[in-house]
Amino acid sequence: MRGAFVTIEGIEGVGKTTSLDTVRETLGRSGIAFRITREPGGTALGERLRELLLHADDGEPVRGETEALLMFAARAQHLSLVIEPALERGEWVVCDRFTDATFAYQGGGRGVDTEFLECLRDGVQRGREPDLTLLLDAPVEVGWARIANRSHDRFERERKEFFERVRRAYLYLAERNPARIKVIDATQSREAVAREIDAVLGRFVAEWKAR
Ligand code: Z5A
Numbered sequence: 001m002r003g004a005f006v007t008i009e010g011i012e013g014v015g016k017t018t019s020l021d022t023v024r025e026t027l028g029r030s031g032i033a034f035r036i037t038r039e040p041g042g043t044a045l046g047e048r049l050r051e052l053l054l055h056a057d058d059g060e061p062v063r064g065e066t067e068a069l070l071m072f073a074a075r076a077q078h079l080s081l082v083i084e085p086a087l088e089r090g091e092w093v094v095c096d097r098f099t100d101a102t103f104a105y106q107g108g109g110r111g112v113d114t115e116f117l118e119c120l121r122d123g124v125q126r127g128r129e130p131d132l133t134l135l136l137d138a139p140v141e142v143g144w145a146r147i148a149n150r151s152h153d154r155f156e157r158e159r160k161e162f163f164e165r166v167r168r169a170y171l172y173l174a175e176r177n178p179a180r181i182k183v184i185d186a187t188q189s190r191e192a193v194a195r196e197i198d199a200v201l202g203r204f205v206a207e208w209k210a211r
Pocket of ligand 1: 011012013014015017018039040054071097098099100101102103105146155156187188190191193
């Protein structure tokens with residue numbers, strides 16, 4: 001039986017990386033073989049593209065379409081070298097961000113045309129979609145406050161309105177895909193968020209095993 005593909009999404013600082021500890025515990029307790037990966041990144045070339053995307057600082061404006069193409073270039077590599085082979089072997093794949101991030105950041109945030117993004121998605125993913133997406137949601141100020149003391153990458157230096165648009169785009173995606181995207185209230189304490197993720201993921205594991 002092929003493994004399940006789980007993604008974690010949300011604006012900066014909402015706790016995606018923190019929530020990976022809960023995901024590890026829940027899947028480990030269920031005896032599931034899994035690997036954790038991230039986007040952009042996850043392969044040698046993908047990590048080099050990530051470096052460019054997050055830290056390119058030549059003073060040259062970067063078009064939203066350029067960002068989208070680089071995200072999908074990294075994704076094509078990631079899908080064929082890491083994600084698809086692991087799923088085929090029956091492992092679960094947990095990915096810190098995936099294509100919903102492109103629709104939210106490049107689509108919602110930068111205003112890149114949705115049809116252009118759909119065309120890239122269809123060509124690169126060939127029907128592969130996450131089976132479950134955990135969307136950690138909190139107002140922009142909450143995420144910002146949590147990462148205030150960190151040095152900021154190219155995205156994190158954007159203005160508040162940009163992240164408001166990204167958040168709205170994520171919530172729109174959740175509204176359109178209620179069976180796949182589960183919204184987690186990330187304003188709660190770390191412990192409460194962990195409990196909610198454990199409950200949602202636990203239910204999903206039970207359903208997946210019963211299929
Ligand atoms: N990007 C894109 O534009 N298009 C795409 O298609 C893709 C990505 C795939 C890199 O992402 C960038 O790539 C990203 C979008 C773009 N833009 N940015 N910036 P990333 O995932 O590597 O980077 P990130 O979103 O900036 O991650 P982050 O800042 O590390 O946020 P996080 O992982 O959600 O948060 P965290 O590290 O788990 O937690 C932040 C702090 O809050 C930390 O001190 C925690 O201890 C604390 N925390 C966590 N949860 C709580 C709760 N519940 N209460 C209190 N404090 C908490």
